[in-house]
Amino acid sequence: MSILSSLSPRAVAAPESGIVEVINYARGREGLIPLWAGEGDLPSPDFVNRATSEALMAGETFYTWQRGIPELRQALADYYQRHFAVSLSTDHFYVTGSGMHAIMLAVQAVTSPGDEMIYLSPTWPNIIAAIEIAGAHAVGLPLDFTGGRWSLDIDKLDAVITPKTKSLFINTPSNPTGWTATTEDLKAILALARKRGLWIIADEIYARYYYGGAVRAPSFLDIMEEGDRIIFANSFSKNWSMTGWRVGWLVAPPEIGQVIENLVQYSNSGVAQFMQRGAVVALNEGDEFVEANIRRAHQSRDILCDALIATNRVETLKPDGALYAFLKVDGVTDSRRAALDIVDKIGVALAPGSAFGKGGELFLRACFLRDPAQIEEAAGRLADYINRI
Numbered sequence: 001m002s003i004l005s006s007l008s009p010r011a012v013a014a015p016e017s018g019i020v021e022v023i024n025y026a027r028g029r030e031g032l033i034p035l036w037a038g039e040g041d042l043p044s045p046d047f048v049n050r051a052t053s054e055a056l057m058a059g060e061t062f063y064t065w066q067r068g069i070p071e072l073r074q075a076l077a078d079y080y081q082r083h084f085a086v087s088l089s090t091d092h093f094y095v096t097g098s099g100m101h102a103i104m105l106a107v108q109a110v111t112s113p114g115d116e117m118i119y120l121s122p123t124w125p126n127i128i129a130a131i132e133i134a135g136a137h138a139v140g141l142p143l144d145f146t147g148g149r150w151s152l153d154i155d156k157l158d159a160v161i162t163p164k165t166k167s168l169f170i171n172t173p174s175n176p177t178g179w180t181a182t183t184e185d186l187k188a189i190l191a192l193a194r195k196r197g198l199w200i201i202a203d204e205i206y207a208r209y210y211y212g213g214a215v216r217a218p219s220f221l222d223i224m225e226e227g228d229r230i231i232f233a234n235s236f237s238k239n240w241s242m243t244g245w246r247v248g249w250l251v252a253p254p255e256i257g258q259v260i261e262n263l264v265q266y267s268n269s270g271v272a273q274f275m276q277r278g279a280v281v282a283l284n285e286g287d288e289f290v291e292a293n294i295r296r297a298h299q300s301r302d303i304l305c306d307a308l309i310a311t312n313r314v315e316t317l318k319p320d321g322a323l324y325a326f327l328k329v330d331g332v333t334d335s336r337r338a339a340l341d342i343v344d345k346i347g348v349a350l351a352p353g354s355a356f357g358k359g360g361e362l363f364l365r366a367c368f369l370r371d372p373a374q375i376e377e378a379a380g381r382l383a384d385y386i387n388r389i
Contacts, residue, residue: 014129018355022339026349033378036349038124038175038323039243040296040369045282045289048240052278064273066261068095068249072276075283076249082287083208084221091254094261095276097268098246099205099235104130105263106231106250110167110199111136117201118160119169120152122176122326122353122360127169127203137164142359143179145328148317150179154188161196168193171203173210173217176326176356176365178319180210183218190223190230199229206322208239208290211298217321229253238323238369239290240282247271247279293369297323300368300375307379311386323369326353328362331389335364346381 004012022036067073073090080086096102103126111117113135119127121140131138141160143150157168170189172181181189193200202220210217220230232251237243252260264270301318304325308314315328327350332338335352342364343349353363366382368375 010133010135014133015125017125018336019125019351021336021355022343022349022351025340026343029343029347031347032343032349033347033374033381034349035366035368035370035378036351037243038367039237040241040293040323040367041371041374042241042293044240044242044245044278045286047285048242048278048282051281052274055274055277060273060277062273064270064276066264066270067257068093068271069273069276069280072280072283075280076251079283080221080251083216084219086221088251089254091257092251094250094252094257094264095271095279096248096250096264097271099203099233099237099248100126100130101246101268102233102235102248102250103127103201103203104134105260105267106201106233106252107131107134107136107169108263109231109252109256109259110201110229112166114164115166116162116164117167117169118157118165120171120174120179121358122356122363123169123171124175125355125357127171128357131169136166139165140358143174143177145359148315148328150174150177152179152181152185152189154185154192157189158192161192161198165196165198167199167201169201169203170220171205173206173319173321175206175322176324176351176353176360176363178322178324178326180212180217180319180321183222186218186220187223190220190228193229199231202230202232204232205235205238207234209294209297209323210321211301211318212320236279236282239293240286241289241293242279242282245275245278247275296372297369300370300372301325303372303375304366304368304379307376307383308386311383313386323367325366325368326360327364327366329364329386329389332362332364335361339364342382342385346385348378348381348385
């Protein structure tokens with residue numbers, strides 16, 4: 001018996017990330033413009049780093065609250081009051097070791113082995129893996145793509161629900177497509193979930209990155225009622241340039257609080273307290289920083305998309321939300337091979353659409369949360385490459 005064959009089949013079946021493959025292939029190359037991962041180029045802000053360092057030096061290095069320190073849970077409640085106009089007690093908030101950890105806990109909380117969870121595809125590949133590793137079955141429903149724009153057909157969503165379906169995973173604004181549910185979309189999804197008795201895991205990590213004229217994207221928080229079965233996953237990574245910190249949170253009904261606390265205990269046993277101090281300051285003092293990040297992303301989105309659309313060989317429209325241009329390029333039939341070729345030929349690193357599941361195979365994803373001048377350079381290189389293939 002080989003070493004691999006003696007391992008858990010679920011663990012062995014977990015696929016290599018197609019995004020990470022490109023990162024490993026391209027990392028360290030001179031002159032590379034890295035648009036591969038979902039992060040910006042700014043480091044964490046000084047005021048967050050300072051608060052964290054002070055807490056670390058003050059000795060806040062012991063075991064801490066499994067649900068998160070009280071100050072951070074209160075800061076989250078205040079944040080939601082400011083930006084989502086909802087009054088939620090601190091009993092709704094649970095601090096996790098990243099947005100990915102939040103998603104894993106939510107999946108574990110609502111599914112059992114053999115259950116089905118429906119997700120909208122293309123999607124971040126970690127979602128699919130988290131569902132499958134938990135022992136559930138990930139069922140992808142491709143979004144419709146017409147004229148460069150993505151949309152959800154609610155009747156198609158209804159049609160893929162089976163007696164084994166226990167939950168819906170809804171990421172809006174979406175990684176990688178930028179699809180952003182309207183309030184009417186959310187009402188239809190919620191009505192369907194209520195009718196079928198399903199949980200919703202709402203990944204609203206990109207809610208603030210919205211270019212549709214409002215300060216944030218529509219949210220299930222705008223329409224839900226007490227008793228609705230919704231768990232929200234979120235992260236400090238994108239808004240406050242804290243990707244490497246691995247701190248996130250869940251918003252969930254207090255009735256399941258002990259379940260979530262137990263899952264935290266048996267996974268990472270809580271986030272370091274000194275890091276939570278930095279997260280408190282990010283929420284309480286970071287609105288201006290987040291708004292500047294959003295403006296930067298908006299400007300860079302326009303630079304990148306305008307340049308590539310002008311080639312007349314890229315089928316896409318400017319996304320309504322999130323941080324990504326998802327590009328269907330004439331002549332690209334193998335996005336993995338194209339992503340590696342683009343690294344070699346022009347020194348720009350993109351994520352292959354094949355990494356994002358059904359419906360993404362012919363696309364390439366570019367993250368535009370970077371210096372607009374760098375995005376302009378990347379856009380020029382990409383336009384030249386596209387015009388040559």
